[in-house]
Amino acid sequence: MGSEYWRNAFRPLLPGILHLQYNSQQLIDEIDGNTACVILETVQAEAGILAPSAEWLRAVRKKCTETGTLLILDEIQTGFGRTGKLWGFEHFNVIPDILLLGKALGGGMPLGAFIADKNLMLQLADNPVLGHITTFGGHPVCCTAGFAAMKALVDEKMYEQVQQKEQLFISLLQHEAIKTVRSFGLLMAVEFDSFETNKKVIDAVIEKGAITDWFLFASHCLRICPPLTISEAEIKKACKIVLNVLEGR
Structure with missing residues (x-):
């Protein structure tokens, strides 16, 4: 992570790593033939739901392709229908070289994964031999839960109503104390004037x-990240709770 607060305890860190501004031209300019990979969240989550411009993300993809750099997208929060499509990158018409997954992948069980094509995966086969195996990798119970959750998500098309539900949240969360509501599907940040205000609202x-x-990384923003199966009645109830708290604070 770029924040010294979070990474200081883990020093010394790997050399040759740059932390650059998301959605910036500088990031694109820094990519060259010596760049091994670019790692991005498709939409920044812990920063308070910050989405890139489609043009920028496509430009990053183009520069990575030109320089032989791997584009690695972190969809641990934005994957599995959270944005209204199965994967967040589908909104931007780009395809990563490596996709990082977790959280919803396990259907409630601990499970993480990265996905790449066969040629890239074969780079992990040797040098060193058995260098990339894991004791609990492919845990059968976790994988079974993940498969069942994925099947239900796809078969029931749970993500098809995500944007409709997103708009309902936005239409209801109207109050003078709310500075803005940033969203990308059912991944939402309700922004207040300070952490102190936000913490009081959260507690209540x-x-x-x-x-x-x-x-x-956005402590003044309240998180809304409900199950994709949340009903219209439950959305209205949740928003009413927030608004009642704002009226009574």
Whole structure:
């Protein structure tokens, strides 16, 4: 991570790593033939739901292709229908070289994965031999749960109503204390003027029966990240709780 607060305890760090501004021309300019990979969240989550411009992400993809650089997209939060499509990168008409997955992948069980084509995966086969195996990799119970969750997601097309539900949240969360609501599907950040205001709202909302928290890198924003199966009635109830708290604070 780029923040010294989070990475200081892990020093010394790997050399030759740059932390560059998301959605910036500088990032594109820094990619050259010596760049091994570019690692991005398709939409930045813990920063408070920051989406890139489609043109920028496509330009990153183009520069990576030209320089032989791997484009690695982190869809641990934006994958599995969260954005209204199965994968967040589908909104931008780009395809990564490596896709990182987790969280919803396990259907409630601990499971993470990275996906790449066969040629890239074969780079892990030797040198050193057995150098990339793992004791619990492919855990049968976790994989079975993940398969069942994925099958239900696809068969029931749970992501098809995500954008409709997103718009309902946005239409209801209207209050003078709310500076803005940033969203990308059912991944949403409700922005307040400070962490102190946000923390008071969060504490009161939890007390009244809705579960939420703040973002690691946007502590003044309240997180909304409900199950894709949330009903219209449940959305209205949750928003009413938030608005009642704002009226009574």
